[in-house]
Amino acid sequence: MSGPRSVLLAAFKACLERIKVVDGYETDAGLVATLEPAPVLAEDGRAFLTIVWERQARASDPALLRSHRLTTVRVIAKLQADSTEAQAWIDAVATDIERAMADQRFRFPVGYQFPQYQSAEPLTGPPASGWVGVIFTFTSHTPIR
Amino acid sequence: MSEVDFLRQHDAAFFAAWAGVTGGLDASYSAPGSVTPVTCQVLVDHDVDQFLPDDDAAPVSIMATKATFRREQLEPATGGTLVVDGNTYRLLQRVSGSDPSLSVWTLEKVAP
Numbered sequence: 001m002s003g004p005r006s007v008l009l010a011a012f013k014a015c016l017e018r019i020k021v022v023d024g025y026e027t028d029a030g031l032v033a034t035l036e037p038a039p040v041l042a043e044d045g046r047a048f049l050t051i052v053w054e055r056q057a058r059a060s061d062p063a064l065l066r067s068h069r070l071t072t073v074r075v076i077a078k079l080q081a082d083s084t085e086a087q088a089w090i091d092a093v094a095t096d097i098e099r100a101m102a103d104q105r106f107r108f109p110v111g112y113q114f115p116q117y118q119s120a121e122p123l124t125g126p127p128a129s130g131w132v133g134v135i136f137t138f139t140s141h142t143p144i145r
Numbered sequence: 146m147s148e149v150d151f152l153r154q155h156d157a158a159f160f161a162a163w164a165g166v167t168g169g170l171d172a173s174y175s176a177p178g179s180v181t182p183v184t185c186q187v188l189v190d191h192d193v194d195q196f197l198p199d200d201d202a203a204p205v206s207i208m209a210t211k212a213t214f215r216r217e218q219l220e221p222a223t224g225g226t227l228v229v230d231g232n233t234y235r236l237l238q239r240v241s242g243s244d245p246s247l248s249v250w251t252l253e254k255v256a257p
Contacts, residue, residue: 037202050203076201083237083253123198127237128251131196131205 004142005053008071008112009035012051012138015104016075019049019096026092029077030100037076042131047079047093059141068141073115078123078133086132090122094134101138113141152246153217160186160215172212172229177222188213189229210234210252213242221248226255 019030032048040048056069075097081089097120105114115138123133146154164170170186189212196205212234214221221227225236234252242249 040203040205042196042205042207048203050201052202074201076199076203078196078203078205082255083235121199125196125198125207126194126251128209128253129194129196129205129207130253131207133196133198135199135201 004069004112004145005056005071006035007109008073008140008142009051009053011104011107011109011112012073012075012101012115014107015100016049016051016097019100025096025099027077027079027089027096029079029093029096040078042080045080047077049075049077049097051075054137056142061141064141067144068111068113069144071140071142072118073138073140075136075138076123076133077135078131080130081132082130083127086124087122090124090132090134094120094122094136097134097136101136108140111143115140149245152244153215156215156246157217160188163188172227174214174219174221174228175226177224177226182226182228183219185214185218187227187229208254210254211240211242212236212250212252214248214250216246216248221250227252 013033017030017033019025021028029047029049034050037050054072054074056071059065059068060070077093108114118137120136172187173182174185175182192209194207194209196207227234233255235255236250237253238251240249
């Protein structure tokens with residue numbers, strides 16, 4: 001698979017799979033970084049993150065109209081957290097993703113714009129769910145072909 | 146007899162009968178901040194729920210546990226601790242199913 005979306009997502013994965021406690025991050029969300037999201041059993045207990053593209057649109061930069069698409073990518077991380085420290089873990093994993101995506105221009109091939117941060121949102125369920133997460137949205141101009 | 150009295154009597158009879166069928170409903174409850182547990186009878190329901198706040202393709206299947214207390218025995222409180230079947234839970238939230246006779250709570254499992 002070498003379409004431009006796959007190339008972009010693979011570069012994201014290379015950035016984000018560095019998120020490990022042993023390497024100084026606050027969570028281990030990068031240990032299970034996947035481009036193929038699938039249902040998970042809570043008893044596995046492992047943090048994970050998934051990277052998927054959400055949509056593509058006309059390039060927003062006039063100079064790139066004929067050569068590039070504006071690709072929107074979502075990074076979703078989920079981890080176990082009991083109700084007394086849910087917000088702390090949301091902050092921890094959000095901090096990790098920001099850090100892992102900073103200064104990584106070299107991982108994105110020529111012609112691929114380094115992802116631009118757009119937004120982030122916490123993910124919370126009912127108090128007893130025992131899991132929390134975050135969802136980040138990035139955009140990048142990527143080659144049409 | 147008032148309707149509430151009827152509910153209480155009905156639930157007391159049901160708990161007693163169900164305890165006989167199942168071999169006992171005994172659990173140990175500690176109020177928040179208390180170190181002296183009291184024995185009570187609870188019904189425990191296990192179910193599965195999906196942690197899927199954003200409708201994405203990676204839902205987390207979680208075990209959702211609820212406990213039903215008889216309010217005549219004790220009035221549970223948020224943050225109370227329940228030990229039942231060797232598992233320790235924290236009381237998180239009172240939920241529907243509660244009435245003047247019963248108090249139903251979602252539980253969060255904690256390390257013993």
